[in-house]
Amino acid sequence: MEGVGEEEMEGVDHLAHERNKSEFDVDAMKIVWAGSPHAFDVSDRISKLVASDPGFRKDNRSTLSRKELFKNTLRKAAYAWKTIVDLRLSEEEAAKLRFYVDEPAFTDLHWGMFIPAIKGQGTEEQQQKWLPLAYKMQIIGCYAQTELGHGSNVQGLETTATFDSQTDEFIIHSPTLTSSKWWPGGLGKVATHAIAYARLIVGGREHGVHGFIVQLRSLEDHSPLLGITVGDIGMKFGNGAYNTMDNGVLQFDHVRIPRNQMLMRVSQVTCEGKYKQSDVPRQLVYGTMVYVRQTIVADASCALSRAVCIATRYSAVRRQFGSQNGGPETQVIDYKTQQSRLFPLLASAYAFRFIGEWLKWLYADVTQRLQANDFSTLPEAHACTAGLKSLTTTATADGIEECRKLCGGHGYLCSSGLPELFAVYVPACTYEGDNTVLLLQVARFLMKTVSQLGSRLSSKKPVGTIAYMTRVEHLMQCRCGVQRGFAELSADLVEAAVAHCQLIVVSKFIEKLQQEIPGKGVKQQLEVLCNIYALFLLHKHQGDFLSTGCITPKHAALANDELRSLYSQVRPNAIALVDAFNYTDHYLGSILGCYDGNVYPKLYEAAWKDPLNESVVPDGYHLYIRPLLKQEIRTARL
Numbered sequence: 286m287e288g289v290g291e292e293e294m295e296g297v298d299h300l301a302h303e304r305n306k307s308e309f310d311v312d313a314m315k316i317v318w319a320g321s322p323h324a325f326d327v328s329d330r331i332s333k334l335v336a337s338d339p340g341f342r343k344d345n346r347s348t349l350s351r352k353e354l355f356k357n358t359l360r361k362a363a364y365a366w367k368t369i370v371d372l373r374l375s376e377e378e379a380a381k382l383r384f385y386v387d388e389p390a391f392t393d394l395h396w397g398m399f400i401p402a403i404k405g406q407g408t409e410e411q412q413q414k415w416l417p418l419a420y421k422m423q424i425i426g427c428y429a430q431t432e433l434g435h436g437s438n439v440q441g442l443e444t445t446a447t448f449d450s451q452t453d454e455f456i457i458h459s460p461t462l463t464s465s466k467w468w469p470g471g472l473g474k475v476a477t478h479a480i481a482y483a484r485l486i487v488g489g490r491e492h493g494v495h496g497f498i499v500q501l502r503s504l505e506d507h508s509p510l511l512g513i514t515v516g517d518i519g520m521k522f523g524n525g526a527y528n529t530m531d532n533g534v535l536q537f538d539h540v541r542i543p544r545n546q547m548l549m550r551v552s553q554v555t556c557e558g559k560y561k562q563s564d565v566p567r568q569l570v571y572g573t574m575v576y577v578r579q580t581i582v583a584d585a586s587c588a589l590s591r592a593v594c595i596a597t598r599y600s601a602v603r604r605q606f607g608s609q610n611g612g613p614e615t616q617v618i619d620y621k622t623q624q625s626r627l628f629p630l631l632a633s634a635y636a637f638r639f640i641g642e643w644l645k646w647l648y649a650d651v652t653q654r655l656q657a658n659d660f661s662t663l664p665e666a667h668a669c670t671a672g673l674k675s676l677t678t679t680a681t682a683d684g685i686e687e688c689r690k691l692c693g694g695h696g697y698l699c700s701s702g703l704p705e706l707f708a709v710y711v712p713a714c715t716y717e718g719d720n721t722v723l724l725l726q727v728a729r730f731l732m733k734t735v736s737q738l739g740s741r742l743s744s745k746k747p748v749g750t751i752a753y754m755t756r757v758e759h760l761m762q763c764r765c766g767v768q769r770g771f772a773e774l775s776a777d778l779v780e781a782a783v784a785h786c787q788l789i790v791v792s793k794f795i796e797k798l799q800q801e802i803p804g805k806g807v808k809q810q811l812e813v814l815c816n817i818y819a820l821f822l823l824h825k826h827q828g829d830f831l832s833t834g835c836i837t838p839k840h841a842a843l844a845n846d847e848l849r850s851l852y853s854q855v856r857p858n859a860i861a862l863v864d865a866f867n868y869t870d871h872y873l874g875s876i877l878g879c880y881d882g883n884v885y886p887k888l889y890e891a892a893w894k895d896p897l898n899e900s901v902v903p904d905g906y907h908l909y910i911r912p913l914l915k916q917e918i919r920t921a922r923l
């Protein structure tokens with residue numbers, strides 16, 4: 286193997302000159318990014334714990350076969366659980382551990398959907414029975430909603446749950462091929478139980494889709510129970526990437542479960558076969574999706590900031606052109622074109638961090654209200670979680686790909702970390718609701734609000750995130766007919782929904798800046814980023830702003846000038862602004878993004894570790910290359 290001098294690999298901080306340029310207190314910014322001194326402490330401690338433990342190694346994922354990859358994920362999940370138990374980690378610390386282990390696994394669905402579904406839709410009694418088992422991982426659950434034929438259209442699911450009053454049981458059945466459950470994570474090979482969604486039929490009458498706790502596999506030998514056919518749906522996009530997850534297929538053949546395994550907080554079936562609806566809205570059956578959409582928004586800033594950190598550090602290391610008198614070439618980060626692609630993404634990472642924080646608050650608020658039987662803010666919470674999930678995941682997936690391009694050719698190497706990050710992240714635009722379908726929900730909410738504006742029948746004034754609507758006069762003129770023309774106008778309405786969500790992100794960023802933010806220069810940096818975020822959007826959509834007369838061409842030109850000036854203000858602080866994410870090299874998983882910026886020796890070293898380089902002459906030489914070179918190809922046995 287070709288070696289690299291030890292001194293070239295270790296110890297020298299190639300980005301030190303960049304760090305010295307920064308004009309703000311990076312440690313204080315780390316606290317702002319983490320959310321609080323306590324959150325910073327937990328995150329910092331757990332990230333270092335994971336990074337220093339060889340049990341959590343992840344640099345070999347792209348070279349493993351699916352079976353090896355999956356087995357390794359099982360090992361890591363078991364090891365993570367042992368670490369959590371041995372170290373007596375709190376729930377907050379355990380969640381951080383899962384985050385820094387950085388490998389999609391069945392545990393995400395168990396903790397992220399199965400348990401929340403029981404908590405949100407189960408009765409007290411059901412929670413008391415199932416949650417202790419789930420918390421100790423004595424059962425492992427998944428969330429089985431989507432089917433081969435229907436994902437977005439939940440009302441179109443075909444699986445049935447028919448009540449049998451003779452035996453006090455439900456019979457869960459997949460009547461067609463398209464009713465096979467398809468996609469649930471953890472289902473393929475691991476889950477012992479599922480929250481399965483099915484159309485409830487009682488006494489021959491249908492009552493829509495409800496959730497049921499169904500055991501799938503034996504707790505003794507893991508074999509599927511009678512009437513259950515279950516397996517993995519196959520390889521997904523990208524090597525490694527989301528293939529650590531066993532997304533599954535499941536068919537029920539008249540599987541019987543006790544009546545008390547229907548989640549009965551929203552509606553109940555009595556032993557006499559009576560269907561009863563509580564006074565909580567039916568939409569609470571969708572509550573787990575609202576919860577997860579909110580966590581996805583909070584996670585978007587993590588994925589985007591990770592890509593931005595890699596691209597920013599590498600852009601400061603990489604030099605092309607511009608050498609004067611034999612001096613060093615220009616750092617690519619100094620090119621205005623690089624800045625105009627990179628810095629809006631840096632600003633977006635911060636914007637999404639704060640919108641995630643705000644959405645957590647909104648979710649906690651609506652949960653509290655629901656407990657007190659106040660359902661008034663549910664439509665707004667649904668619109669915000671759906672819309673912001675769509676906005677942030679689309680921007681993050683696009684942003685990760687842009688960061689890959691910002692790293693030139695080296696960004697295409699797996700060792701840059703960016704291809705895998707993209708492949709793992711991009712399904713977030715589809716799962717928990719296809720992003721366009723979710724924006725249509727926001728559009729519906731907006732149109733409903735518009736149709737009520739000024740209506741004599743409605744005395745309610747729009748509040749919260751739609752309060753601005755009373756101030757937009759020409760909305761009043763748009764009221765007529767928009768409800769009737771919804772489908773025809775849906776492409777435009779989706780754009781309106783995006784604009785509404787962008788407004789929320791910008792206004793919450795501005796609200797954040799109205800708070801006290803300690804630390805030298807921290808607030809000023811955030812103001813610059815906030816202005817970049819807002820002006821970049823204005824610049825990108827200037828056609829819309831100009832055509833609606835919201836701005837003049839002069840305003841548009843001024844905004845563009847200001848944007849360029851803001852990029853110059855960010856430039857000296859760029860490295861410190863990504864250092865503030867406090868990511869370990871282990872978590873970043875990228876040679877291009879490593880903290881010390883010592884990129885080239887590490888790339889060189891890593892190349893020699895590729896399995897193809899294990900032998901100088903490749904396997905297959907004698908069979909395929911030599912006959913070709915010797916012109917013996919016609920006689921060779923191929």
Ligand SMILES: CCCCC/C=C\C/C=C\C/C=C\C/C=C\C/C=C\CC/C=C/C(=O)SCCNC(=O)CCNC(=O)[C@H](O)C(C)(C)COP(=O)(O)OP(=O)(O)OC[C@H]1O[C@@H](n2cnc3c(N)ncnc32)[C@H](O)[C@@H]1OP(=O)(O)O
Nearest residue numbers: 365379380383392393396397437439568571667716717718
């Ligand atoms: C090792 C140790 C580990 C320790 C670990 C510790 C912690 C780890 C913790 C957690 C891990 C964290 C997170 C990870 C979790 C998961 C993320 C990872 C992987 C993702 C897995 C993906 C899962 C899935 O994809 S599940 C399936 C999701 N499916 C969808 O999203 C379907 C999308 N479709 C819909 O939501 C709806 O059907 C629809 C499109 C909204 C319905 O449209 P429509 O038919 O028009 O509506 P109706 O059904 O008729 O509804 C009418 C009425 O209701 C309103 N509505 C709709 N939805 C909601 C809602 N959710 N809430 C409130 N209201 C709603 C609708 O607007 C309409 O209102 P209106 O009548 O007033 O207009």
Ligand SMILES: Cc1cc2nc3c(=O)[nH]c(=O)nc-3n(C[C@H](O)[C@H](O)[C@H](O)COP(=O)(O)OP(=O)(O)OC[C@H]3O[C@@H](n4cnc5c(N)ncnc54)[C@H](O)[C@@H]3O)c2cc1C
Nearest residue numbers: 428429430431435436437468469470712715716717718721
């Ligand atoms: C990696 C991954 C993990 C998943 N994990 C789970 C899980 O754990 N549990 C689970 O239950 N499900 C899971 N899913 C399924 C996921 O929730 C669905 O795939 C998702 O909700 C989208 O539904 P769909 O596949 O039916 O898309 P479709 O609705 O078929 O979308 C296809 C196209 O049609 C468009 N479209 C659909 N409806 C409309 C409309 N009304 N108007 C305009 N355009 C429309 C969409 O925008 C899209 O472009 C997972 C999916 C993935 C990719």
